[in-house]
Amino acid sequence: MSYEMIALLMFSTMMVMMLTGQRVFGAIGFVAAVAALFLWGEGGVEMPFTAASKLMSWYPLLTLPLFVFMGYMLSESGIASDLYKMFHVWMGPLHGGLAIGTICLMVLISAMNGLSVAGMAIGATIALPEMLRRGYDKVMVTGVIQAGSSLGILVPPSVVLVLYGMIARQPVSDLWLAGAIPGLMLATMFVVYIVVRCRLQPELGPVLPKEERQMPLAEKLSLLKAGILPLAIFVVMTGFFVAGITSLVESSAIGATSAMLAAIFRKRLTFKVLESTIKQTLNISCMFMWIILAALAFGAVFDGLGAVKAIESLFLEKWGLSPWEILILMQLSYIVMGMFLDDTAMLVIVAPLYIPLVIALGFNPIWYGVLYTITVQVAYMTPPFGYNLFLMKAMAPPEISLVDIYRSVIPFVLIMIFALVIVMSFPEIALWLPEYVKG
Structure with a gap:
């Protein structure tokens, strides 16, 4: 044979x-x-x-359980709920303000956790009921939560990029830095879409009632304290790392320790919170x-x-495809596989073939890691079997049907594809920050 x-x-x-x-x-x-x-x-x-x-x-593997622990500690101790309350009050006077606040919350959750599932769980249990109760369009808010939660696998510290770095043998620090600007760019695109859509159709995202908005300025400012702790943890953790003071593993240890200290400071570190955090961290890390x-x-x-050489010979010599045509075929294959598999399964199945081929074709493997992650975000939300679609259905209330969920993702998938094209056309968007930090 x-x-x-x-x-x-x-x-x-x-x-x-x-x-x-x-x-x-x-x-x-x-x-x-x-x-x-x-x-x-x-x-x-x-x-x-x-x-x-x-x-x-492999020493950097220690970052995986530490970052997962950090995210679950902040989530289980209720600090994420405090963040949503802050956005709820400050963004409420705008049409679509709660949806914009949800995207901002998802960015912060992503910076604390690195998993899309955590953002989905928080969005579906905290943000979704609040927006539905205030008359927001169910189709739009369902799409907002799915799109926002997908940022978890792109915004550092992304656990998916850690996995990619391990398999591709690329520096995880470079991958995180490469994912930061495209992740913020995507979040900004989502916010712009919500603002424009709600300006054209104000009934989709009504403003909060006056009685909920009327609050003394001092009380409003006190709510901003909810964002201080998570922001401080993220700044200290990444700041020391970018400055070269700490290694990647040491930064993850700082993040995990800071999250526990934050829970103690808020007087929320109970035995139940600690037990739940450790169990979920163990489950995710072992998986x-x-x-x-x-x-x-x-x-x-x-x-x-020698399968990599065989595939390279097939694409370049027998089929005569250009490097860019091969790259586009790779991305299309991820979208097709994403209808049936999750991100880790997709990466593990094709990584032995794709990553050496990408390097052989002359592409930067760090840049390709960002392309892979954005494509996975699209695949997560592509009907009929996108991973996020069924996760959303499992968490959504009965009045939101699967058809509603399918409809909700269409504009956000188009935005993601547009972002993917931009990053493919201008690799500097992903590569500028790693090169700047190194320089």
């Missing part, structure tokens, strides 16, 4: 296993281990063990570690097969 057929068989077996409901890391790791045994006999047994050794000795382990083993088999 040719190596091309072996690679195709591995992919098809893995996809079939996933469609039967097997866990991502189980399907990938099983296919990698069995393929290694069949191809190299007893020597293939060493591949998973070598992958495990690589994983356990990512198993996925990375499976990905490393799978990638080792592909390296041994």
